[in-house]
Amino acid sequence: MATGLHAQAVSIHAGRGTLARIAFGTIASPFNYLLMIPQSETERLLEAHLGTFGGMVERGVELTDFVDGPDGVSCTLTHAGGRTEILDAAWLVGCDGAHSFVRRTLGQVFAGDTLPTGFVIADVRVAGLAIPPDEPAIFWHPDGAVMFFPISRDRHRIIADLGAAPLHMPDLxxxxxxxxRRGPGGITLSDPAWLSDFGVNERMVRDYRRGHVFLAGDAAHVHSPAGGQGMNTGMQDAFNLAWKLALVVRGDAGPSLLDSYGAERSGVARQILSDSGRMTRIVLLENHLAQRARNLIVRLGFGIPAIRRAMADRMSGIRVGYPDSPLNTGSAHGLRGPAPGQRLVSGQCDGGGPRFVLAARDCAAARAMIADHASLLAPDICPPPDENGIWLVRPDGYVAAAARNGHWPVIAAALGKVTSYGS
Ligand SMILES: Cc1cc2nc3c(=O)[nH]c(=O)nc-3n(C[C@H](O)[C@H](O)[C@H](O)COP(=O)(O)OP(=O)(O)OC[C@H]3O[C@@H](n4cnc5c(N)ncnc54)[C@H](O)[C@@H]3O)c2cc1C
Incomplete structure (x- = not known):
């Protein structure tokens, strides 16, 4: 947070007129802003964090083969100098990007489309843009769109579609x-740090798991950068899988708990593909009449606060949930609080490690439940969102079970799904 810019809003313009300004202050989170941070910086921070656990990323080492057997995966690694190494792993997670070797080796189809329109991108200094310096701004023009994303104190990332022109490397x-042509006028670009072109694919796999092998991130799904959800979705994949793998490796859960990973995450990827695809097609509308109708609808629609709030929630990812998860048990019907599959927003419900947390008022009964499931449940009980209910919160902050006070068998059933799930 200290290294990124905190954007309070994103705006859409046509020429000098503003069509919409979507503010993020309404998001129900302490992080109610857009964090503008270059991906290289995010990766540097994550790698440093991994280092605090004694882990490290070995650059220049390539997975060149693997065989999944009954007890794990035998992996062939090829080092930069050509030396090969055999690594026997209990599990393999293919986080190897859009061209995933793991996905191809599994023979998984990456079903979907490639958009016909290409894009250009440039990291440059911008003078004369009359928008708050830390706010992204999108300009629509009959020729196409041009978007300004502040990425550091003195630089913007500019993205534009190429219309009918073929993909090619742009210059300043x-x-x-x-x-x-497409902006409000009076803007001067200078000092390009990076210029490139890119195409957009919208594809995803059907199965996130085969045996001991998983796919996560761009290896499992790619989509348009509209909405800025790509890396975030991949990190959510990892977050969803990590606690499940930890419980299975620890022997506290049955291996088929891991099947819930694909069941939960593929639904999220499908939604993001559909949302970002729709957004991209709206931006790329070519027919001038359709463009005029779009601009009018956006101006009127985003004049309504509820629509602006819904859009901010969508973009923030705060509404991501697992309503159809096989892990969900019970119901929050008649209670003021999240349903199974929704996030429980509370800083007090952190189990400290991959453990479930109970949120309940009846502490004696909760303590008895904790004693019965000491390895799965955190020792501390957190306050429930509604005094009349009990919530079982997963290690990733989502609700596994909700029930009215006294209905402890619902909670026991949810925990039973984890320990003996599928066996
Ligand atoms: C123009 C543009 C803008 C974007 N903007 C955003 C944004 O604002 N917000 C957002 O959330 N996302 C954004 N994204 C998407 C984001 O960049 C990707 O979703 C993200 O990088 C995917 O991460 P990943 O770890 O799954 O894959 P990658 O970042 O592709 O990493 C895969 C890694 O695996 C390594 N690898 C590949 N094969 C092997 C092998 N056989 N052995 C060993 N290693 C291997 C690669 O070297 C690489 O390091 C944007 C993308 C583009 C193109």
Whole structure:
């Protein structure tokens, strides 16, 4: 948070007119802003964090083969100098990006489409943009869109579609011409740090798991960068899988708990593919009449606070949930609090390690439940969102079970699904 910019809103414009400004202050989270941070910086921070656990990323080492057997995966690693190494692992997680070797080796189809329109991207200094310096701004023009994302105190990332032109590497002059034509005017670009082009694929796999092998991140799903959800979705995949793997490796859960990973995460990826695809097609509308109708609808629609709030929630990912998860048990019907599959927003419900947490008022009964499931449940009980209910919160903060006070068998059944799930 200290290294990123905190954007309070994102705005959409046509020429000098503002069509919409979506503020993030309404998001029900202490992090109610857009954190603008280059991905290289996120990766540096994550790698440093991994280091605090004694882990490290071995650069220049490639997975060149693997065989899944009854007890685990035998992996062949090829080092930079050509030396090979056999690594026997209990599990393999293919986080190897859109061209995933793991996915291809599993023979998984990456079903979907490639958008016909290409994009150009440039990290540059921008002068003359009359928008708060830390706010992303999108400009729509009959020719296409140009988007300004502040990525550091003195630099913006500019993205524009190429319309009918084929994919090609832009130069500063071309970016300046696009900005002059599609932007509000009076903007000067300079000092490009990076210029590139990219195409957009919308694809996902059907199965996130085969035997001891999983797929996560872009290896499992790719989509348009509209909405900025790609890396976030991959990290949510990892977050969803990590606690399940930890419980299974520890012997506290049956291996088929791991099947809930794909069941939960593929639904989220499908939704994101559909949302970002729709957003991209709206931006890329070519027909001028359709563009005029779009601009009018956006101006009127985003004039309504409830629509602005819903959009901010969508973009923040705060509403991501698992309503159809096989792990969900019970119901929050008639209670003021999240249903199974929704996040329980409370800083007090952290189990400290991969453990479930009970949120309940009846502490004696909760303590008895904790004593019966000491390895799965955190020792501390947290306050329930409604005094009349009991919540069982998963290690990733989502509700596994909800029930009215006294209905402890519902909680026991949810824990039973984890310990003997599928066996
Ligand atoms: C223009 C653009 C803008 C974007 N903006 C955003 C944004 O604002 N917000 C957001 O959340 N996302 C954004 N994304 C998406 C984001 O960049 C990706 O979703 C993210 O990088 C995927 O992470 P990943 O770890 O799954 O894959 P990758 O980042 O592709 O990493 C895969 C890694 O695996 C390694 N690898 C591959 N094969 C092997 C092998 N056989 N052995 C060993 N290692 C291997 C690769 O070297 C690489 O290091 C954007 C993408 C683009 C193109």
């Amino acid at each position: 002059g071309e970016m300046q011409r696009i900005v002059d």
